[in-house]
Amino acid sequence: xxxxxxxxxxxxxxxxxxxxxxxxxxxxxxxxxxxxxxxxxxxxxxxxxxxxxxxxxxxxxxxxxxxxxxxxxxxxxxxxxxxxxxxxxxxxxxxxxxxxxxxxxxxxxxxxxxxxxxxxxxxxxxxxxxxxxxxxxxxxxxxxxxxxxxxxxxxxxxxxxxxxxxxxxxxxxxxxxx
Amino acid sequence: xxxxxxxxxxxxxxxxxxxxxxxxxxxxxxxxxxxxxxxxxxxxxxxxxxxxxxxxxxxxxxxxxxxxxxxxxxxxxxxxxxxxxxxxxxxxxxxxxxxxxxxxxxxxxxxxxxxxxxxxxxxxxxxxxxxxxxxxxxxxxxxxxxxxxxxxxxxxxxxxxxxxxxxxxxxxxxxxxxxxxxxxxxxxxxxxxxxxxxxxxxxxxxxxxxxxxxxxxxxxxxxxxxxxxxxxxxxxxxxxxxxxxxxxxxxxxxxxxxxxxxxxxxxxxxxxxxxxxxxxxxxxxxxxxxxxxxxxxxxxxxxxxxxxxxxxxxxxxxxxxxxxxxxxxxxxxxxxxxxxxxxxxxxxxxxxxxxxxxxxxxxxxxxxxxxxxxxxxxxxxxxxxxxxxxxxxxxxxxxxxxx
Numbered sequence: 387x388x389x390x391x392x393x394x395x396x397x398x399x400x401x402x403x404x405x406x407x408x409x410x411x412x413x414x415x416x417x418x419x420x421x422x423x424x425x426x427x428x429x430x431x432x433x434x435x436x437x438x439x440x441x442x443x444x445x446x447x448x449x450x451x452x453x454x455x456x457x458x459x460x461x462x463x464x465x466x467x468x469x470x471x472x473x474x475x476x477x478x479x480x481x482x483x484x485x486x487x488x489x490x491x492x493x494x495x496x497x498x499x500x501x502x503x504x505x506x507x508x509x510x511x512x513x514x515x516x517x518x519x520x521x522x523x524x525x526x527x528x529x530x531x532x533x534x535x536x537x538x539x540x541x542x543x544x545x546x547x548x549x550x551x552x553x554x555x556x557x558x559x560x561x562x563x564x
Numbered sequence: 565x566x567x568x569x570x571x572x573x574x575x576x577x578x579x580x581x582x583x584x585x586x587x588x589x590x591x592x593x594x595x596x597x598x599x600x601x602x603x604x605x606x607x608x609x610x611x612x613x614x615x616x617x618x619x620x621x622x623x624x625x626x627x628x629x630x631x632x633x634x635x636x637x638x639x640x641x642x643x644x645x646x647x648x649x650x651x652x653x654x655x656x657x658x659x660x661x662x663x664x665x666x667x668x669x670x671x672x673x674x675x676x677x678x679x680x681x682x683x684x685x686x687x688x689x690x691x692x693x694x695x696x697x698x699x700x701x702x703x704x705x706x707x708x709x710x711x712x713x714x715x716x717x718x719x720x721x722x723x724x725x726x727x728x729x730x731x732x733x734x735x736x737x738x739x740x741x742x743x744x745x746x747x748x749x750x751x752x753x754x755x756x757x758x759x760x761x762x763x764x765x766x767x768x769x770x771x772x773x774x775x776x777x778x779x780x781x782x783x784x785x786x787x788x789x790x791x792x793x794x795x796x797x798x799x800x801x802x803x804x805x806x807x808x809x810x811x812x813x814x815x816x817x818x819x820x821x822x823x824x825x826x827x828x829x830x831x832x833x834x835x836x837x838x839x840x841x842x843x844x845x846x847x848x849x850x851x852x853x854x855x856x857x858x859x860x861x862x863x864x865x866x867x868x869x870x871x872x873x874x875x876x877x878x879x880x881x882x883x884x885x886x887x888x889x890x891x892x893x894x895x896x897x898x899x900x901x902x903x904x905x906x907x908x909x910x911x912x913x914x915x916x917x918x919x920x921x922x923x924x925x926x927x928x929x930x931x932x933x934x935x936x937x938x939x940x941x942x943x944x945x946x947x948x949x950x951x952x953x954x955x956x957x958x959x960x961x962x963x964x965x966x967x
Contacts, residue, residue: 412632417623421614434624438631445632446960497604503573505614511577512620526581527615533582551581 393454400457401450408445411457416441417509419465422502426469436468462502522550580609634956691918691943691959694781696732697765703755703789710734710759710767721757721789724772734759735770736789760784761802764919766895771798775816778805778896781916782837802916803835805896808850823875824855832867833892839912842874846892856881898939900946904932907955911966918943920964929955929966 399407419440424433443464444457451457508527525531525539533551537544575592578584584592596602607613614620697711700718708718710728718734719726725737759769763782770776773791783802797817808816810829818825820836823843830850836843845854847867856863858879865873865881872887894901900917902910907929911922917939931953937946943964947957956967 412629416625416628420623420628421620425612425614430624434628434631437628441628441632496600497608499569500572500576500604501608501614503570504576504608507573507577508580508614509620509623511581524621527620551583 397451397453397457403445408441411444411454412441414454415458415461415506417513418502418506419461421505421509422462423465423469425501425505426466427472432472436465436472439468440465458502458506459499462498466498466502522547526551576605576608580615691920691964693940693942694764694766694917694919696767698734698759698761698767698779700726700734701758701760702726703757711765724789726757726789729770732766733768733770736772737770738772755788756786757789758784758786762919763916771796773811773814773816774809776807780804780835780895781919800834800836802837803833803895805831805833805893807831822857824857826853826855827851833889833896835892837912837916842876844872844874844892846872846887846889848889848893854881894936895939899936900939901936903934905934906930906932907950907966910950911964914943914946914964918964920959920962923963923965925965925967929953931955 396407396410400411416437420433420437423436423440424430427433427436440461444461447460451460521540522536525536531539533544533547536542536547540547571591572595575584575588575595578588579592596605695711700708700710702708702719703721706719713728715728715730717725717727723738727735727737729735759767759779761767761779761781761783765781767779768776769779769785771787771791772789773796775796777785777798779785780803783800783804785798785800785804787798791814795815795817796811797819799819801820804818806816806818806827808827808829808831812828816827816829818827818834820834820843823836823845825832825834825845827850830852831848832850832852833846833848834843835845845852845867847869849869851869852867854865854867854873854875856875856879863879863881865883867873867883870886870889872884872889872892873881874884875881888901888903891901891903895913900910900913910933914920915922920943933949933953935949937949943959947964950957958965958967
């Protein structure tokens with residue numbers, strides 16, 4: 387992961403409010419958190435604010451975390467709640483508070499965790515691609531092209547396409563537990 | 565769902581990349597047997613999913629990090645080994661600060677801080693203004709929530725009809741029919757009505773004698789349903805503005821803490837919150853007599869229009885001439901109005917109206933502020949004035965933290 391700290395060390399230091407550990411956790415998750423917020427609120431500015439708030443909440447959290455998995459879950463949950471609040475305040479500014487809690491349940495997304503994990507995977511996946519080969523992944527993810535089409539398009543060997551994809555996948559497999 | 569979210573996410577990602585093994589393909593198909601899952605799968609793998617390339621690769625890590633750093637408890641910046649664009653970040657922050665000038669008329673006695681220093685802009689959260697909220701407690705102990713009551717007759721007491729006239733307004737009206745209220749039929753010595761506002765509330769009450777009272781936030785007024793005897797006596801906590809109906813034979817007396825204000829017919833404001841050092845009485849029209857009930861030498865003053873008396877905790881009663889009476893009653897007209905007020909004074913008003921607790925991280929910042937702004941704005945609009953003076957704040961739940 388390029389991290390200078392081991393996972394256990396990272397959690398201990400994070401719980402001790404160490405700023406270097408906090409910065410490390412930021413590096414691990416901020417893209418996924420931002421993207422998650424962006425998919426919900428649809429505005430770069432708002433999504434950045436929400437993501438920043440979520441990390442501030444993490445830093446100010448008084449409960450110790452047991453694992454990076456806990457940290458990740460915490461970040462995604464506070465981000466989801468912030469997005470829900472954003473939609474609520476945008477839509478129904480003057481409504482009574484009691485109703486807002488009901489609304490929160492209605493808007494509960496059973497796939498929240500899947501989306502969170504998926505976004506985490508995809509941001510990491512892209513991070514671990516060799517810079518010059520990101521074009522390949524863009525073609526796969528956004529344009530839905532297959533290996534052959536990409537190979538034709540970029541005028542390279544289809545095997546190279548496969549290799550590029552696999553390298554990133556292998557790298558990801560080690561990190562997916564994060 | 566029924567599967568581990570992490571596993572499902574991995575399968576979806578691999579599907580997207582085209583790297584599913586035969587076994588994984590089976591697992592995914594199993595999961596897709598449920599319709600709800602299929603719908604989600606369609607959405608997330610389609611254009612609604614997180615595949616927007618510009619956003620995947622264009623995430624501005626430095627800017628988010630900057631927003632975090634301005635909101636973190638300590639000012640020392642965290643150094644991350646990334647090539648964040650600090651210079652651009654600081655430039656952007658100074659533009660934000662410069663752009664927050666708005667409609668405030670602002671003078672600050674102390675020097676304004678260097679605007680290139682990125683001031684905190686509270687992230688996202690804001691506080692809504694107060695509104696017309698109050699509780700009415702009748703003589704028999706019944707409590708009516710005036711904010712949820714309909715605009716109609718709420719109760720009838722000793723010949724008076726109590727009616728919610730409109731949002732934020734309560735009136736005591738003489739019952740017609742008999743002509744006169746039954747003033748002397750029942751002793752009213754111990755029976756009182758109370759209208760009280762919470763923090764973030766205000767209310768206007770027309771008393772039985774047609775005196776109009778505006779109650780500020782976190783205040784109350786206690787009065788009999790019918791005024792009998794030689795005086796019209798009410799008890800107030802917090803802050804209230806009175807337009808007293810003239811009645812030369814029945815002086816109107818306002819009791820607030822250990823002080824009394826006696827009037828015949830006039831407009832005045834009295835403010836004596838528990839967290840204020842002084843009880844201030846400001847006269848707009850007519851004349852009032854202010855009487856300190858503490859045993860002190862100078863314990864009675866008579867105010868002329870434009871004067872303001874202040875009774876401090878030592879019982880010292882002072883008069884200021886030619887005060888800005890408009891400022892004293894600005895709240896009743898729907899404004900915050902400050903003139904050379906210090907931060908603590910302004911924050912106490914913000915606390916009451918926005919129902920928020922003020923927490924000072926260290927010392928209360930110095931500086932005096934002058935300005936006027938509507939009370940129906942969000943807290944952030946009011947706080948922008950203080951930001952210009954270099955004060956950093958953060959809203960966290962119902963706490964307003966001053967750095």
